Amino acid sequence: MNAIRKLGMLALLWPALALASPAGTHLDRAPIDLKDKVALQRGAKLFTSRCLACHSAAYMRYNRLRDIGMSETQIKKDLELPEDVKLGSAMQAAMDASAAKLAFGVAPPDLSVIARSRSADWLYTYMRTFYADPGRASGWNNLAFPSVGMPHALADLQGEQKLRVETYEGHEIRKLVPDKPGSLTPAEYDAAVADLVNYLVFMSDPSKLVRPGLGYLVLGFLAMLFVLVYALKKEVWKDIH
Ligand code: HEC
Numbered sequence: 001m002n003a004i005r006k007l008g009m010l011a012l013l014w015p016a017l018a019l020a021s022p023a024g025t026h027l028d029r030a031p032i033d034l035k036d037k038v039a040l041q042r043g044a045k046l047f048t049s050r051c052l053a054c055h056s057a058a059y060m061r062y063n064r065l066r067d068i069g070m071s072e073t074q075i076k077k078d079l080e081l082p083e084d085v086k087l088g089s090a091m092q093a094a095m096d097a098s099a100a101k102l103a104f105g106v107a108p109p110d111l112s113v114i115a116r117s118r119s120a121d122w123l124y125t126y127m128r129t130f131y132a133d134p135g136r137a138s139g140w141n142n143l144a145f146p147s148v149g150m151p152h153a154l155a156d157l158q159g160e161q162k163l164r165v166e167t168y169e170g171h172e173i174r175k176l177v178p179d180k181p182g183s184l185t186p187a188e189y190d191a192a193v194a195d196l197v198n199y200l201v202f203m204s205d206p207s208k209l210v211r212p213g214l215g216y217l218v219l220g221f222l223a224m225l226f227v228l229v230y231a232l233k234k235e236v237w238k239d240i241h
Contacts, residue, residue, distance in 0.1 A: 025144050030124035032198040034209065037069040041078070043199025044068065046192060048079045048091070050153050051111065054100055057091035059112035060203050067209050068202065104138070106149040115204035120197050127154065127193045131161040131176050143174065158182045158189045 033039065044065055047057075062085070065075050072087055093100070093108065101107040115123060126144040130152035133141035138151040141163070152158070159182030164175045184192060202209070 025125065025129070027119070027121040027125045027144070028128070030120040030197045031194050032120055032124075032201055034198065034202055036198070039195045039198050040068040040202055041065075041070055041074075042192070043195035043197070043202075044070070045078055046196045047111075047199050047203075052091055053094050053153075054104075054108040054150075055111045056093040057112045057203060058110050060091045060206070061088055062091065063087040064206050067206055104149040104151075108150065111200065111203070113204045115197070115201040120201050123197045123200055124193060127196065128158070128190065129161075129176060130155070130158070131163045132179065133163070143176065154189075154193075156182055157184045157192060158186075 062075055062079070062081065063072070065079075066072070070078070075081070075087060095103075095108075097107045118126070122144060126142060129143035130140050131143070132139060135141075136147070138149065140148070140150070140152045140155075142148045142150075143163075159178060160180040161176040162179040164177050166173045166175065178186070182189065
């Protein structure tokens with residue numbers, strides 16, 4: 001009994017433990033919408049063109065993108081897939097994992113289910129809080145992931161931010177200030193990252209989009225079964241009553 005109670009306490013505390021980010025970084029809410037297929041398609045495009053260079057998504061097959069409304073021709077053309085990549089194949093990293101480890105000190109993890117291990121809000125914050133740090137080998141650091149091994153993969157879009165540390169009533173406040181502009185405005189960049197995170201959330205559980213439909217199908221089947229079984233019961237019992 002006692003052990004069960006302890007487990008219950010842990011289950012209650014778990015979300016709080018998981019949400020506490022290491023440096024206490026404030027997480028911005030990710031404005032995502034899994035029903036917005038056009039946004040998901042933009043996110044898929046950004047993901048395949050920018051992230052697959054180093055990361056893989058081994059549980060995700062290209063043809064699964066039909067679930068977000070892409071035709072096979074669109075998948076091939078919009079994502080600029082090389083001729084030898086089959087639509088049924090998983091999303092592989094362009095870079096070999098051991099070469100990546102040599103280059104960055106850490107192998108880039110597979111991103112198939114990253115939205116489940118990190119939250120959408122964490123990912124949205126992470127992709128927007130890279131800042132230039134000449135003290136790091138890559139030249140980059142990150143507020144959500146201090147001393148990260150990943151360079152800023154979207155720096156040309158966002159531009160460069162600098163860290164400014166201010167002290168306010170004895171508290172240290174770490175702020176990012178724009179330093180060099182990118183090709184997108186800050187609002188456009190936030191929207192692009194929202195699309196990317198939307199896609200990462202879809203990828204971590206692709207069947208979420210089809211599951212509600214499946215539920216109705218099962219309920220419909222059960223309702224029909226009930227009618228049949230009821231008719232059968234009446235038939236069987238009619239002479240007995
Ligand atoms: C140049 C190679 C490279 C590219 C391109 C790249 N990453 Fe990374 N990424 C890394 C490396 C290396 C790490 C591991 C960092 C560490 O653990 O310190 C990493 C870590 C991450 C993490 C943290 C994973 C975790 O929880 O530990 C996320 C999330 C991530 N990358 C997302 C992305 C996304 C999204 C893109 C595309 C916009 C992208 N990365 C593009 C190299 C890359």
